[in-house]
Amino acid sequence: MFKPAAGSPGMVLFTVCIAQFLAPFMLTSVGVALPSLGRELGASALQLSLVEQLYVLSLAMTMLTFGRWGDIVGRRRIYLAGLSLYTVMTFSLGFTQGIGSIMAQRFVQGLGAAMYLSGSLALVASVYPPEVRGRVIGAVSAATYVGLSLGPVIGGYVTSHFGWRSVFLMVVPLGLAAVAACLFGMRDDAHEGSGERMDWTGALVYALGVGLFMLGAAHAGEMPLGPGMIAAGIVVLALFLRLEARGTSPLLDMALLRGDRAFTLGCLAALGNYAATFGITFLASLYLQYVKGLSPREAGLVLLAMPVIQVAVTLQSGRLADRMDPGRLATIGMLMSTIGLLLAAATCGPDMPLWLLALELMLIGAGFGVFVTPNSASIMGSVDRRRFGLASGMIAAMRTLGMAASMTSVALIFSVFMGRAAISQETPPEFLSAMRAGLALLAAFSCLGVLVSLGRIARVGPEKGRPGGE
Numbered sequence: 001m002f003k004p005a006a007g008s009p010g011m012v013l014f015t016v017c018i019a020q021f022l023a024p025f026m027l028t029s030v031g032v033a034l035p036s037l038g039r040e041l042g043a044s045a046l047q048l049s050l051v052e053q054l055y056v057l058s059l060a061m062t063m064l065t066f067g068r069w070g071d072i073v074g075r076r077r078i079y080l081a082g083l084s085l086y087t088v089m090t091f092s093l094g095f096t097q098g099i100g101s102i103m104a105q106r107f108v109q110g111l112g113a114a115m116y117l118s119g120s121l122a123l124v125a126s127v128y129p130p131e132v133r134g135r136v137i138g139a140v141s142a143a144t145y146v147g148l149s150l151g152p153v154i155g156g157y158v159t160s161h162f163g164w165r166s167v168f169l170m171v172v173p174l175g176l177a178a179v180a181a182c183l184f185g186m187r188d189d190a191h192e193g194s195g196e197r198m199d200w201t202g203a204l205v206y207a208l209g210v211g212l213f214m215l216g217a218a219h220a221g222e223m224p225l226g227p228g229m230i231a232a233g234i235v236v237l238a239l240f241l242r243l244e245a246r247g248t249s250p251l252l253d254m255a256l257l258r259g260d261r262a263f264t265l266g267c268l269a270a271l272g273n274y275a276a277t278f279g280i281t282f283l284a285s286l287y288l289q290y291v292k293g294l295s296p297r298e299a300g301l302v303l304l305a306m307p308v309i310q311v312a313v314t315l316q317s318g319r320l321a322d323r324m325d326p327g328r329l330a331t332i333g334m335l336m337s338t339i340g341l342l343l344a345a346a347t348c349g350p351d352m353p354l355w356l357l358a359l360e361l362m363l364i365g366a367g368f369g370v371f372v373t374p375n376s377a378s379i380m381g382s383v384d385r386r387r388f389g390l391a392s393g394m395i396a397a398m399r400t401l402g403m404a405a406s407m408t409s410v411a412l413i414f415s416v417f418m419g420r421a422a423i424s425q426e427t428p429p430e431f432l433s434a435m436r437a438g439l440a441l442l443a444a445f446s447c448l449g450v451l452v453s454l455g456r457i458a459r460v461g462p463e464k465g466r467p468g469g470e
Contacts, residue, residue: 008186011186012124012186013127013140014181015186016120016124016143017139018181019079019083020140020143021143021174022147022171022178024151025151026109026113026168028152031152032156033164034051034164035048037102043099047103050103051099052106053215054110055113056110056400056404057107057214057215058110059110059114059400060214061114061211062111062207063117063396063400064393065118065203065206065251066078066118067119067122067392067394067396068252069198069389070122072198075123075126079120079182080182082115082116084112085109085111085112086109087172089108090168090169091169094166120140120392121388121392122389122392123186126385132322133322134318134322134326134374134377137318137373137377138318138319141376142314145310145314146307149304152300155167198249202244202250205236205240205243209237213233214233215229216229217404217405217407241254252390260382263382263394266378266379267394268398268449268452269449269456272452273449274402274405275402275403276334277364278402278407279438280306280439281306283435283438288357291432302354305362307365310366310369311369312369313370314372314373317333318374321374321378322377326377327374327375331454333366334371334453335367336370337446338446338447339363340361341443341446342440342443344360345439350432376395378456379391405445406445410438410442413434416437
């Protein structure tokens, strides 16, 4: 019989949804505020890019570690500490006077976000029974997309009317509300992994490997620094896997990767899906502004078609995941995204009607919405309770690494097709060639994800990984 592990299910879901909204909202809203921030503080283009990169970097380097640590010392404890750190850093950023301090605090703010994001799905999975887990994971995923969607809109408005500091300060009340809900509405959870040792050596090696890979991805066009860092990152991550295979209490249990196909193939499918879909907004934004001549505001309205449909479909796919095999449902979602990406690659051109692009974005977004909740539910349902934090951290890590792989691939394609030429109204032929190649590569990532997900169905069978099968 299922027994909730950490207090009121409704309060846990409420707190997690707020937290899941905050992290992507802060990422996209600050991106809009960067030009204003740079003018006031006299920041260089490199410094402004680091304001965003350091936030994402700290997330990617530590989410797996914090997920595992929560299994050992208690997920609520790590979650509350992360929310508190995140809220304090966000408040402080609203008053910081120097660009160097902002960069340092953004890295620490990202650590706070990693602490609570890594355990979000684990907390939800521990308080809801398996037969309804899909729909609540759908609600958590929808909160993430709402944050991504509203960030540029609200961030742009607040920056224009109240200044860039208000972008940070307006988030503080939500952070305080989440901290209060966690303090008074969530009990300490059982430490299913208590007594196990934390693998800090593995955590440091993993952080180094991911850090090298992410920084190399951000500078992929710089030869030989960018590709060299990417290669070094891959080597260090291979060393990490070797260390984990020999460890007695590893950060990442290699026996789980080898023995649980639902878990392993679900994680690989997530990596392929995020690698396939994250770059599409970047490419479409450039296309709308440089080829179609739209203003940033007009381009943003067209791009809203994708996240809006994602939110709506995600909520429904969570309910479907509770009634049918989530692996099959996730595969259908990836197939939809693949078709949308292939159509976009075939039809993009100077005379492409906006309504057609909007429909293709909606198809890609709908496929992503169909995929992400069932896949997350399948991963969480494939492990026992003492590994919920690890599974939650793995999902978050695959998301971040997939995004990095997506943007790295797009950057490399632009360097091949356009060299050092700037994107402008005078370079549409070269840009369109690069965009078609980029969309085709994203579709290839999605195809690989479909094959991986099909392997999960063929080898694991329809019952393994079903949320209700725990």
